[in-house]
Amino acid sequence: DLDYGATDNALQERCWGRTAAEVVKWAGGFVDGLQAEGVAACPKHFPGLGRATRDSHEELPVIAAADLAEDLRPFEELLPRCRYVMVGHAHYTALEEAPASLSSVIITGLLRDRLGFRGTVLTDDLEMKAIRCVGDAVRQARSAGADGVLVCHDPVKIREAHAALSV
Template sequence: RFRTDGFTHLPAMRELGAHWMIDALGAMRRAAACGVVLAAELRACGVDFSFTPVLDLDWGDSSVIGDRAFHADARVVTVLAQSLMQGMARMGMAHCAKHFPGHGYARADTHIAAAEDPRPLETLLAADAAPFHWLAPGLRAVMPAHVVYPAVDAQPAGFSTAWLRIILRERIGFTGAIISDDLGMAAARAQGQSLSQAVLQGLQAGCDLMLVCNQSPVDGGRALDVLLREVDDALDRGQWSPDERSAQRRFDLLPSQPPIAWDDLMVSDTYLAALEAVFS
């Protein structure tokens, strides 16, 4: 997350959901404007992808999701997320909807603890997963939750063939990239697997890209060196193999147009209009 003074501090997504309750069209315009500002500023600084929007429902109990969620109503979440993504696309940036099939009901913070959602599959699909289903035809990427849904699988969704291949791909019809959440999170390795075992488990379950964050400063990056070596060894042993379709899904996330340089952005009519709309 970028928190320096140079970037615009966008409103929390929950604020947009509250705006919806008094002015739905105004909230949609603000969401689209947030997407424009977010994408334009990041791209001007060389960042070409953002792991947003959050499609989790705001059940009010999840401290880690908190005000990142738009609303408790899946329909409102869907419309505002769509508006945000349209704004991002206008500036040439792809998106990643998260955290499939929904993290908002699980109270635990998956950064520091294992999390579980005990509800049955049909309840999950009818409520929390609904925005993913409704938006599936236009979603570029999806990030699964490091949450266990025991009614479906004993593995967290990001390591579950049932969730990724059977439900997300086959039942929902999602065709974009699947990107794991950070494998450094406690919930990702709650069963004691190594970093390389988690990577392989995610790839085998159906992920196209595995995220390993905040490891470079640790032991001079040794953990990453070990990871790359062990994944290469697993490739040699036939435990996983590259997939051309998966590679294409990753390439499809690259920017669709050149960025606007920062100085030019500061006088861009499109950007300035969006900036005004964000705080209107």
């Protein structure tokens, strides 16, 4: 993610730079280093969470930017080197009503069709408060084109996700 200077979005010290070029340079080095040692890299939070002014662990961020070209550039540069990508939870008003992690416009249209990504698409953790119902979110994410869904902590919600996948 690009660092746009927000202090309330939980990304502090987790962004790779203030420009797309910085992110490509520093995150690209990290991706290359991981993969040289046999560890698959998974860039996140597609299509970019740096503009968020809210923490998706606590609520659904709304990103009103009409032009996401700068946010997308690191993904355009790095995804050809990667087998995985994680889609974040944010509502991109210029693109779609649904959160990115549940959006076919973003996962299938933007990520798969426009950027040509053919690897594995994962959601961010569906237990985060940006998402309301894990079972519904699992079904929406899979329908939108996600290959895998993350449900990371609560055994009850993990069972709910499993049940949703079994339908």
